[in-house]
Amino acid sequence: MELFLDPDDSRPLSTQLYEQLRTAIVEGRLEPGARLTPSRTAAADLGVARATVTDAYGRLSAEGYVEGRSGGGSVVSAAPAHVRTRVSVPALAPTERAAAIAAYDPAPGARAAFDFRPGRLDPALFPVAAWRRCVVRTLDRAPGQYEDPAGTPELRETLAHWVARSRGVSATAEETFVTSGAGHAVDLIARVLAEPGTTVAVEEPGYPPVVAVLRSHGLRVVGVPVDDHGIVVEAIPAESRIVYVTPSHQYPLGMVMARRRRLELLDWAARAGAAVIEDDYDSEFRHTVRPLEPMQRLDRDGRVIYVGTFSKSLSPALRIGFLVAPATLIPALRAVRQAVDWCPPPATQQALTHFIADGHLDRHLRRSRRRYTDRHRLMREALDRFLPSGYHVLPAEAGLHLTVTGPADAADAELWPALRQQGLQVSSLRYTYAFDEPRSGFLLGFAALPEQSVGPAVRGLSAALAASAHHR
Ligand SMILES: Cc1ncc(COP(=O)(O)O)c(C=O)c1O
Structure with missing residues (x-):
């Protein structure tokens, strides 16, 4: 356990030590049976005389908090139960806005038959051997520095080609930005496109984590009904600055947004000066009909931000996805990502680059x-x-x-x-x-x-x- 001594504290050093250890025992941070650092080592670590430490340990022992062990040293004794309750002072509380956000899946790790x-996803379908080979190759490059917040150049290039080839999205490497999944992409877009209080329109019913993340930024989120052809464009409030949609497979109702509706939404966005987030979270899996052209490709006014993820196509545990945005947004996205967590994990990006480039993803x-x-x-x-x-x-x-x-x-x-x-x-x-x-x-x-x-x-x-x- 880390111990601290304050030279400006008027209490003797041994008293400071004794009180820290006693509090740790009372709060349960040092559990019964835990061994105290030998007095010689503790004295050397703290730069104090050994007697200072033995004095503190002696008081703890006299009061029954610790006991000697036959092989030498002291361990925390089994104190009465009431002593172990953790002291918690309810001084901090989340804001009303944060407290209003409920977890969509309160027990993501829960197991069921x-x-x-x-x-x-079915873990048995994950391509373990191929992924392992790709991960092993990343070990050739020692990690020693932060990388580009937009993603490694190799992965951005690979993704731009892949998304063009597999979905018909028109993307250059410069417009492609690596994220920790689709939800994170929406988070970043909201940060660079909306001030608190801005109106954002989402499909109702829709994907709850997106509503939650938009609300967490203090945005005014409005639900817009969907019919058999997708979002009802005339019901979008005129003041909306962003419209979030799932055109390939509406979440949760499953309809595909009709081509005519896509064009209508693009037209609306151009007139309103709004952005459209096209969340294409699972269109790799199409069971009968052919996919429609993505909105991003139909867009003539630079209003669509396309969002993709590997959560369905590979694994949600990898936490990797991407967005394709007009190049004008990339510098702000890059600066925001750097401020939050610098960059996506370089090793995962390298592994994914190999995985796609070597044809494993297609297979x-x-x-x-x-x-x-x-x-x-x-x-x-x-x-x-x-x-x-x-x-x-x-x-x-x-x-x-x-x-x-x-x-x-x-x-x-x-x-x-x-x-x-x-x-x-x-x-x-x-x-x-x-x-x-x-x-x-x-x-x-x-x-x-x-x-x-x-x-x-x-x-x-x-x-x-x-x-x-x-x-x-
Ligand atoms: C509508 C929608 N968007 C995105 C995702 C995937 O999110 P992420 O890439 O953050 O795991 C899901 C996952 O179920 C989803 O249903």
């Missing part, structure tokens, strides 16, 4: 697309077969989750324990409504469920739903 939470996507398309089909069939009446699956041709709507009077509170009993983790559709009366239902991620688990998981879910309907 069948995990339907969207955002989970992995081909393989995982086949598996996820199978799971999508199996899940759809099982839901059609087993879901009790009142529950409906929304059509979704892309992505890694299906959305089910439920009856208006569904009682989540009763359902949750029943789901846990069946070993199921699901995510409620209600949480995706931040403004309007929420619809009942679920988001059912299928990426983490091996094919043989889909049937049992859906049967368990349906049984829990039927049991809770019984209680209504």
